[in-house]
Amino acid sequence: QVQLVESGGGLVQAGGSLRLSCAASGRSFSRYVMGWFRQHPGKEREFVAAINWNGGNTYYADSVKGRFTISRDNAKNTVYLQMNNLKPEDGAVYYCAASELWETTWQASLYNYWGQGTQVTVSS
Numbered sequence: 001q002v003q004l005v006e007s008g009g010g011l012v013q014a015g016g017s018l019r020l021s022c023a024a025s026g027r028s029f030s031r032y033v034m035g036w037f038r039q040h041p042g043k044e045r046e047f048v049a050a051i052n053w054n055g056g057n058t059y060y061a062d063s064v065k066g067r068f069t070i071s072r073d074n075a076k077n078t079v080y081l082q083m084n085n086l087k088p089e090d091g092a093v094y095y096c097a098a099s100e101l102w103e104t105t106w107q108a109s110l111y112n113y114w115g116q117g118t119q120v121t122v123s124s
Contacts, residue, residue, distance in 0.1 A: 002026035002113050004096045009118030012086055016122075020081040022096030022115060030054070030074040033099040035111055036081045038092035038120075045095065049081060050104035059104040064090075088124045093117040 008020040020036070035050040049070035050059045058070055069082040079096060097111035105111075 002029065002032065002098050004098060004113055004115035006094065006096045006115045006118040009094060009120045011121045011123065014086060014088055014122055014124050016086055017082070017084045018086065018120060020083070020094055020096075020118060020120075022079045022081075024077045024079070024098065029077040031100075032113075033101050033104050034070075034072055034079040035097045035099065035105070036070060036079075037095045037097060037108060037111075038090075039095065039117075040092045045108055047106040047108065048094070050099075050106065051079065052102075052104050057104055059106065061106070083120070086120075086122045088122045091120055091122040093119050 003025045006022050012018050030053050036048040037045045038048050039045040047061050051070045051072055055072050067085045072079040095117045096115040098113040099111045
């Protein structure tokens with residue numbers, strides 16, 4: 001089992017940047033596919049980005065492609081989400097998740113462990 005704790009959220013102006021971190025505790029962090037999701041008020045959780053066990057394969061939602069970068073440091077048991085050129089519609093609660101699958105996936109139902117989330121607010 002793995003426990004996930006997100007950090008790095010906050011308030012930023014449109015066009016600005018934030019870097020989210022997700023620290024994992026527990027065994028064998030490197031065996032998990034890691035993903036970032038976000039949820040707007042009153043809406044379903046949506047996929048943002050995913051990364052495979054060694055960082056060699058990444059996958060992004062079209063809405064963030066070219067602006068967000070997911071990465072991981074297995075030695076630190078941490079996954080990151082660098083968010084650049086933020087837009088007001090990027091404001092949401094961002095969640096880190098871990099999947100026991102071998103390949104990256106956008107499907108929330110295939111992630112086994114979730115963090116508590118961190119709030120990102122983008123002002124226009």
